Amino acid sequence: MADNIKTIGVLTSGGDAPGMNAAIRAVTRSAIKAGFKVKGIRRGYAGLLDEDIVSFNTRSVADIINRGGTILYTARCMEFMYEEGQQKAVKILKKHGIDALVVIGGDGSYRGARALARLGVKVIGIPATIDLDIASSDYTIGFDTAINTAMEAIDKIRDTSTSHERVSIIEVMGRHAGYIALWSGIACGAENILIPEMYDYNEKKLIDQIIKLRKIGKKHHIIINAEGIGNSMDMAKRIEAATGLETRACILGYLQRGGTPTCKDRVYASIMGARAVHLLSQGMTGRIIAHSGGVFTDYDIETALEMKKEIHPDFMTVGSELVRFD
Ligand code: ADP
Ligand code: F6P
Numbered sequence: 001m002a003d004n005i006k007t008i009g010v011l012t013s014g015g016d017a018p019g020m021n022a023a024i025r026a027v028t029r030s031a032i033k034a035g036f037k038v039k040g041i042r043r044g045y046a047g048l049l050d051e052d053i054v055s056f057n058t059r060s061v062a063d064i065i066n067r068g069g070t071i072l073y074t075a076r077c078m079e080f081m082y083e084e085g086q087q088k089a090v091k092i093l094k095k096h097g098i099d100a101l102v103v104i105g106g107d108g109s110y111r112g113a114r115a116l117a118r119l120g121v122k123v124i125g126i127p128a129t130i131d132l133d134i135a136s137s138d139y140t141i142g143f144d145t146a147i148n149t150a151m152e153a154i155d156k157i158r159d160t161s162t163s164h165e166r167v168s169i170i171e172v173m174g175r176h177a178g179y180i181a182l183w184s185g186i187a188c189g190a191e192n193i194l195i196p197e198m199y200d201y202n203e204k205k206l207i208d209q210i211i212k213l214r215k216i217g218k219k220h221h222i223i224i225n226a227e228g229i230g231n232s233m234d235m236a237k238r239i240e241a242a243t244g245l246e247t248r249a250c251i252l253g254y255l256q257r258g259g260t261p262t263c264k265d266r267v268y269a270s271i272m273g274a275r276a277v278h279l280l281s282q283g284m285t286g287r288i289i290a291h292s293g294g295v296f297t298d299y300d301i302e303t304a305l306e307m308k309k310e311i312h313p314d315f316m317t318v319g320s321e322l323v324r325f326d
Helices: 020-033 044-049 083-095 107-116 145-163 177-186 204-217 232-243 263-282 301-305 313-323
Strands: 007-013 037-041 051-058 100-105 122-127 167-172 192-194 221-228 248-253 287-292 295-300
Touching: 007 020, 007 044, 007 051, 020 037, 020 263, 037 044, 044 083, 044 107, 044 145, 083 107, 100 107, 107 122, 107 301, 122 301, 145 167, 145 177, 145 221, 145 263, 167 177, 167 232, 167 263, 177 192, 177 221, 177 313, 204 221, 204 232, 232 248, 232 313, 263 287, 263 295, 295 301
Parallel strands: 007 037, 007 100, 100 122, 122 287, 167 221, 167 248, 192 221
Antiparallel strands: 037 051, 287 295
16 A cells, blocks of 8 residues: 555546446445545535545445446536635645545546646546547546437437438537547437537538438438537528428437446446556556556546547548438
8 A cells, every 4th residue: 555645535526427436436445445545525626625525435335336427426616727726625635634536527627636736636537428528548437328328319319200201400418529429320320420520510511411312212311419519409490491391409418417327337437446546556646547549547647638539530431431420
C-alpha cells in the first residue's frame, strides 16, 4: 500500500452513465481489500464543496452492479470551475482525511480532476459518459448501454414509421459528439445519420434523397440526428413542407442515460475501478484510466486532456456504402 495514502474518496460527476455503480463498487471493494479506507462523496464536485461525504464499507456498495444511475448522485458545479472553489475543495479533502480522489465522469470532470492535481491532490480519473467523447479512451462507461437502448427504441419507431409510410427523424444524445448517432444509426440501417463531425447542413441534398428513395419504393425514411446538429422538430416541419411526406421527429432524450447496464459496461467499469486503486497502491497519481487499442491502460491526465479524437475511417467506409452521413 502507498504509505502516504490511508483514505480514498470516490465521486461521480457530470451526466450519469449506466455502469457508474459498477465502477464505484470496484473502487470501494478493491480499496478496502488493499487496506485503504473509503469515503463516498455525493453529488460530484458540488457535494464535495458542501461536504456531503459518507464513510463506505464493503456493504455500502452491495446490490448496485446491476443498477443504472449512480448511488453517489451526480451534479454539475459552477463554483468548482473557478480556482477559489478548487482551493476550497482541497481544504475540505484535507479536513475529511481524504488522501486521494477517484473521479468517475466525462471530459469536464477530468478538467476538474486536473485542476485538483495541479493543486497537489492525488487523483485518478475513470472515463464515464454515454457520449464517448473522451479523446484518450476508445471506451467510456455507459456508451454501450446507451447505444443498445437507442437501437431498441429506433427499431420500434421504425415499425410505426413503415406502417404509416412516414419520414422519421430520431434525435439521440451526444452533446457535441455524434458517436451515439453513428452506432445506433448503423445498427438500425438508417437512411441518413447526421452528426456534427460530418454533416454539411445541405438540407436540399437530404430532401432530394428522400424523394428519390420514395420513388424507388422505400416505405420509410429513418434519419438519425445527433443532438449537436440542431433542432429536429423544426427540421421535420421543413422536410414535410418540401417533400409532401408526413414527417415526425422524436427526441429519445433521457431514456438513453438510464436503465440496467450491459454486461460490457459492468465488466469494463469493474476493471477500470480496480485499476484506479492499483495505480494509487503503486504510488501513481494524476492519471486517467483508458481502454485504447484493445487494451486497458492509463495516461497522465495532462497528456490525456491534450489528445484529440476523430471518427475512425472504417465508419466512413460503412457510411459511403450503407448509409448517408449527410
Ligand atoms: P462531464 O464530466 O460529463 O463532461 P461536465 O462537462 O458538465 O460533465 O463537467 C462536470 C463538472 O466538472 C462541471 O460541472 C464542473 O464542476 C467540472 N468542470 C468542468 N470543466 C471544468 C474545468 N475546465 N475546470 C474545472 N472544473 C471543471
Ligand atoms: O453528457 C451526457 C449528456 O446526456 C449529453 O448527451 C447531453 O447533451 C447532456 O448530458 C444533457 O445534460 P443535462 O442532464 O444537463 O440535460
